[in-house]
Amino acid sequence: MTTRRAFLKPVVAAIAAALLAGAPAFAEVSDVAVKAAFIPKFARYVTWPSSAPARTSAQMIICIIGDDPFGTMLNAAAAGQEVDGRPMAVKRLSSAAGASDCAIAFIDGARTGETLAALGRQPILTVTDSRSSPQRGVIHFTIVDRRVRFFIDNAQAQARGLTISSRLLALAVGVNQG
Amino acid sequence: MRPLRKSLPQWGTAPAAIFIFAIAILAGGLAIILQNESTFRAARDRQAMVAAQVLAQSVTAAVDFSDATAAQQAVNAFRVNPQVRYVGVFDRSGRVLAAYDPSATRSGANLAQLQPPPPSTYRVSVPIMSAGQRIGTVIYGVEREAVSRRLTRYVVLGSLAVLAALVIITLGMAQAALRRANEELTERAEALAQSNELLAEQIEERAKAEDQLRQSQKMQALGQLTGGIAHDFNNLLTVIQGSADILSRDELADDRRKRFARAIVQAAENAAVLTSQLLAFARRQPLKPELVDLSELVAGMTDLLDRTMGERIRIETILGGSCPVTVDFNQLQSAILNVASNARDAMPEGGTLRIKVSVVRSQAGEPMSAVAISDSGTGMDSETTSRIFEPFFTTKKTGKGTGLGLSQVYGFATQSGGDVLVESEPSKGTTVTILLPCSQAEMMIDRKADEAPLPAQPRAVILVVEDNEEVGHFAETLLTELGHSVTLATSGEEALELARANDYDVVFSDVVMPGMGGLKLAEQLAQEKPGLPVILATGYSQEIAQSGSGGRPVILKPYRLATLSQALVDAIVSGTASS
Numbered sequence: 001m002t003t004r005r006a007f008l009k010p011v012v013a014a015i016a017a018a019l020l021a022g023a024p025a026f027a028e029v030s031d032v033a034v035k036a037a038f039i040p041k042f043a044r045y046v047t048w049p050s051s052a053p054a055r056t057s058a059q060m061i062i063c064i065i066g067d068d069p070f071g072t073m074l075n076a077a078a079a080g081q082e083v084d085g086r087p088m089a090v091k092r093l094s095s096a097a098g099a100s101d102c103a104i105a106f107i108d109g110a111r112t113g114e115t116l117a118a119l120g121r122q123p124i125l126t127v128t129d130s131r132s133s134p135q136r137g138v139i140h141f142t143i144v145d146r147r148v149r150f151f152i153d154n155a156q157a158q159a160r161g162l163t164i165s166s167r168l169l170a171l172a173v174g175v176n177q178g
Numbered sequence: 179m180r181p182l183r184k185s186l187p188q189w190g191t192a193p194a195a196i197f198i199f200a201i202a203i204l205a206g207g208l209a210i211i212l213q214n215e216s217t218f219r220a221a222r223d224r225q226a227m228v229a230a231q232v233l234a235q236s237v238t239a240a241v242d243f244s245d246a247t248a249a250q251q252a253v254n255a256f257r258v259n260p261q262v263r264y265v266g267v268f269d270r271s272g273r274v275l276a277a278y279d280p281s282a283t284r285s286g287a288n289l290a291q292l293q294p295p296p297p298s299t300y301r302v303s304v305p306i307m308s309a310g311q312r313i314g315t316v317i318y319g320v321e322r323e324a325v326s327r328r329l330t331r332y333v334v335l336g337s338l339a340v341l342a343a344l345v346i347i348t349l350g351m352a353q354a355a356l357r358r359a360n361e362e363l364t365e366r367a368e369a370l371a372q373s374n375e376l377l378a379e380q381i382e383e384r385a386k387a388e389d390q391l392r393q394s395q396k397m398q399a400l401g402q403l404t405g406g407i408a409h410d411f412n413n414l415l416t417v418i419q420g421s422a423d424i425l426s427r428d429e430l431a432d433d434r435r436k437r438f439a440r441a442i443v444q445a446a447e448n449a450a451v452l453t454s455q456l457l458a459f460a461r462r463q464p465l466k467p468e469l470v471d472l473s474e475l476v477a478g479m480t481d482l483l484d485r486t487m488g489e490r491i492r493i494e495t496i497l498g499g500s501c502p503v504t505v506d507f508n509q510l511q512s513a514i515l516n517v518a519s520n521a522r523d524a525m526p527e528g529g530t531l532r533i534k535v536s537v538v539r540s541q542a543g544e545p546m547s548a549v550a551i552s553d554s555g556t557g558m559d560s561e562t563t564s565r566i567f568e569p570f571f572t573t574k575k576t577g578k579g580t581g582l583g584l585s586q587v588y589g590f591a592t593q594s595g596g597d598v599l600v601e602s603e604p605s606k607g608t609t610v611t612i613l614l615p616c617s618q619a620e621m622m623i624d625r626k627a628d629e630a631p632l633p634a635q636p637r638a639v640i641l642v643v644e645d646n647e648e649v650g651h652f653a654e655t656l657l658t659e660l661g662h663s664v665t666l667a668t669s670g671e672e673a674l675e676l677a678r679a680n681d682y683d684v685v686f687s688d689v690v691m692p693g694m695g696g697l698k699l700a701e702q703l704a705q706e707k708p709g710l711p712v713i714l715a716t717g718y719s720q721e722i723a724q725s726g727s728g729g730r731p732v733i734l735k736p737y738r739l740a741t742l743s744q745a746l747v748d749a750i751v752s753g754t755a756s757s
Contacts, residue, residue, distance in 0.1 A: 034244075041242045044309045083309060149245075167239035171248050 034148040035129070035141055036073035039106055040081045040088055042125060042139060045168035049161040052123035054103030059089040063102035063124075066109030067132070068092055074106075099124065108132050123161045138162065142173060149173045196349050200342040207338040211331060218327075222320065223300065229256075230304040230318035237267050241275060241306050241314040249276035263299040264319035266292065270312065295319050410452055417445040443738075448482065450736050451515075453717070454508045467594075469617055470507050472500040472535045472547045479511065483518055483531070490528030498536040500547045501616035505594045510614075513590050516583035517551045517610045524555030524608060538613070545616045546596065552609040558602040566600065587612065638750050639663045641680075643673040643687035643699065644715075649735075653686065660743060670694025674702055682710060684749045686742075689716035689732075700730055711749040 039062060048054040053061075060083045062074065078088040093099055095111075096118030104125045107115045112133035116126060126137025138160065140151040150171075155178025157164050169175050233252060240248035249267045253276040256262045265278040272289035295301040299319045306314035421438040424430065430438075476495055483493055503510075514533075521531050532552040540546050558566070562573060567588040587610070591598045595615045602608035640662045644650035650666050657664045665680070667673035671694050673687065685703060689696035700712040717735040731745050 038243055041308070044242065045239060081309070165239065167236065171239050171243050171245045 031143065031148050032069050033073050036070045037077045038141075038148065038150075039074060039104060039127060040078045042104060042127070042168070043081075043083045043088070045165035046125050046157075047163040047165075048103065048125075049123050052103070052161070053101040054123065054125075057101055058086060060086050060103045061089050061091050061101055063091045063093050063099055063105040065093045065096060065099060065105055065107045065115050066111055069108060069129075105137070107137060121160055125157070125162060126160075138164070144173055151176070154178065197346055200345045203345075204338055204342045207334070211335060215331070219300075219322075222322075223302070226300060226302050226318055226320050227304070229320075230302045230316050233265065233267070233318065234304045234306045234314075234316040237276070237316065238306055238308050238313070241267060241269050242308050244269065244275065246275050252276070253278045259320075261321040262319070263321055264295070264301065264317065266315075266317040267306070268315045268317070270314055272315075275314070289315060289317070292317065298322050407452060411449060414445040414449045414452075418442050421445075444481075446736055451508060451511060454512070467504045468507055469502045470505055470510060471502050472549055472614070473497040475507075475510065476514070476533055476535055476549065479514060482515070483533075486515065486519060487522050487531060491522060491525060492530045494530060494532045496532065496534040496536075498534060500535045501537055501545055503547050503594070503596075503614040504617040505614055506590070509586075509590045509594075513587040513612060514549060514551065516587050517612070520583060520610075521551060521553035521555065521608070524553050524557070529554035529607075537616070540597075540613065540615075546613045547616055548611050548613050550609055550611040552607060554607045557604045557606050557608055559604055563600055563602050567598070584610075636747070636750055637661050637663070638683035638746065639665075639681070640746070641665050641667060641673060641676060641682040641685045641687075643667045643670065643685065643691070643696065645669060645688060645691040649688075656739060656742065657686075657746075660739075660746075662746075670696065670699040673699055674706075677703055677707060677710065684746060685710060685712045686746070687712060687714055689714050697728070700728065711752060713745050713749050 043054075043060060062078055064070070064074065075090045078090050081088045091102065093102075096115045099105055099119060100122060102124050104127060105115075105119065106127045106129075108129055109132060112128055113135040116128070116135055116137060119126060125139065127139045127141070128135060128137040129141040130136075131141070131143075136151060136153055136156075138153050138157045140153070142149055142151060151174045152164060152169055152172040153176040154164060154169065155176055158178070233256075237249045237252045239245070240252065253265045253267060256265045256278055262278065263280065265276075266274055266289075267276045268289045269275050274288055298321060300322050301317060301319040304316045304318065305312045306316060418441075421442045424438050425435055425442075477497065480493065480495060487493060518531060518533075525531075530553070532550075534548075534550045534552070536548050536550070538546050538548045558573075566584050588598050591612050591614065596613045599611040599613065600608065601611075640657055642650060642653050642657065642664055644653060644666070645668055647668070650668065654664045654666050665676060665682070667676055670687070670691055673685065674694070676682075677685065685699075687696040687699055694702075696712075696714050696716070700714065703710055703712060713731050713733060715733045715735055715737065731749060733741060733745050
């Protein structure tokens with residue numbers, strides 16, 4: 001009896017949470033929205049070097065370099081998200097210039113390759129999308145079975161001084177160990 | 179009996195104690211099982227929680243990125259554990275991301291639709307946290323306990339219960355059996371006590387009956403004896419009276435007078451034998467052993483036997499030599515008469531009585547004088563033979579026999595150091611042999627002393643004291659006939675007065691008299707007239723038999739003239755000598 005009652009609590013809580021959130025059906029959400037939701041979450045599974053702006057600045061900045069497919073969706077996803085007590089912010093850039101304080105950089109558009117090259121070895125989690133560019137950042141979005149998945153280039157991450165959690169690596173469609 | 183009952187309550191407390199012991203075993207076993215159970219549950223709960231937490235950790239990323247495949251892979255790892263009943267990974271909105279549900283009854287689209295677990299399942303719910311936020315929930319359900327473990331528990335519990343029950347049943351049965359045995363024992367003991375009481379009563383009754391029987395037998399025996407004696411006495415008295423009648427006739431020739439007088443003497447002697455037998459039967463006459471020659475005795479008894487046996491019975495005596503024996507003469511004579519009279523009764527149609535005297539050797543090699551008395555009568559069977567020496571045993575009709583005759587024979591023979599042998603066969607006659615040990619002493623007494631001539635009588639003045647008038651007058655006549663001067667007193671008191679007033683040479687007094695008896699008178703006279711000799715006469719005196727006569731001469735009745743005469747002479751001579 002006690003176990004059953006104890007079990008009921010989270011069930012009730014879950015129902016309440018679902019009602020409050022308004023719970024949009026996941027399948028109806030667009031791939032873009034999924035990607036927008038994913039990007040801030042990557043921060044939880046990545047460890048930046050201690051000297052990186054991602055660790056030192058007051059905010060954890062997510063940069064969008066090039067085209068912006070998200071609109072307000074990324075801002076919405078980042079809002080309220082915290083990493084080590086630091087809030088997240090979204091910054092839009094046209095090029096790699098001024099990207100030195102970025103923790104995560106979503107690079108999209110025709111100049112993705114250039115931008116990646118320009119970012120050099122800065123400790124920035126680069127994210128690219130196979131939809132618009134064959135060049136890959138550390139994380140490269142793709143669609144498998146009509147679902148948003150990603151590749152991880154662990155070698156590039158290590159080159160940038162980033163450590164990616166094995167839990168995230170486990171979710172990747174493929175991992176390039178270099 | 180009593181200790182048995184006492185021990186019962188002690189036994190009674192034992193089963194209660196053992197019952198409590200059995201309950202204690204059961205309770206202890208239960209406590210251990212419950213303790214194990216709670217320890218096991220705590221460990222199982224901890225394990226479930228840890229497993230759920232590990233799952234929550236490992237699916238964090240999968241939930242974060244809504245990767246159902248990855249989540250399912252993590253969940254599938256639990257398939258190897260058969261105790262896992264349900265594993266569910268839900269995202270923030272409660273939508274199921276991955277689930278493992280072997281029974282396929284609890285799966286649903288989201289957390290809200292999840293069925294509550296059955297009682298046999300223990301379920302934990304762990305939040306999936308990411309960056310301090312709850313991003314989902316892991317529901318992990320395991321079987322409360324393994325089937326084998328539950329079975330084991332039930333088996334152990336069942337075994338314990340059965341064990342306890344067995345202990346109680348066994349002890350109960352043992353106790354019941356013991357109690358039953360105890361009750362049975364008590365009953366038996368009671369029955370035994372009852373039958374014992376009954377037996378004691380019966381014994382008492384039997385003893386009473388035996389006493390009564392003995393008393394009646396005694397009375398019967400006395401009656402028989404009295405009858406027999408009276409009969410014999412009447413016969414003797416007939417002889418005496420007849421002879422006396424003839425003697426009183428004037429024209430009687432001298433030789434015939436003597437013959438009748440002798441007949442009277444003979445009859446009186448026989449009567450004396452009878453009375454002595456009577457006294458022997460009463461056991462009031464101690465044996466007076468004297469040397470007797472059996473051949474002589476038997477020869478002397480021929481006349482008596484002739485008369486006793488009657489005309490139909492021929493008597494043969496074979497005197498094949500004998501040795502002198504030391505026995506009571508009268509008793510021996512009685513014994514022979516007893517056997518002879520039994521022989522006579524065994525030959526109602528007449529026959530031959532053979533008396534054989536001889537010397538034989540005893541089993542120890544001692545020479546014995548034997549008197550074998552054989553008849554040609556009916557004989558006896560072995561059962562009767564074995565009983566003939568029993569007192570009061572008789573085959574004769576009531577009033578015919580006392581049953582004491584042969585018992586007197588046996589008593590006399592054994593008391594004299596001898597034995598009695600009986601040989602008998604039905605219709606072939608009986609031989610009774612009296613064995614008596616030969617004496618080393620020489621024959622000294624001549625039984626025919628009575629026939630000796632009377633001693634010369636000095637004339638004397640005699641005081642005769644006799645309460646019986648007839649005997650008194652007879653004594654007076656007898657003494658006067660002997661030439662004495664006689665005064666007759668009929669009591670001790672009268673005699674004492676006469677003795678004080680007159681001078682007498684000798685006092686001849688009866689012992690048993692009403693008032694002052696002969697002994698008392700003798701003592702009194704010894705004080706007042708010390709020189710006066712006293713002769714006592716008695717048929718039987720208990721006093722004298724017990725304490726003697728104080729050295730005074732005692733003449734036994736019936737006395738012969740010669741005996742009286744000799745005693746008087748002795749007394750007068752001694753009286754003259756002392757005075």
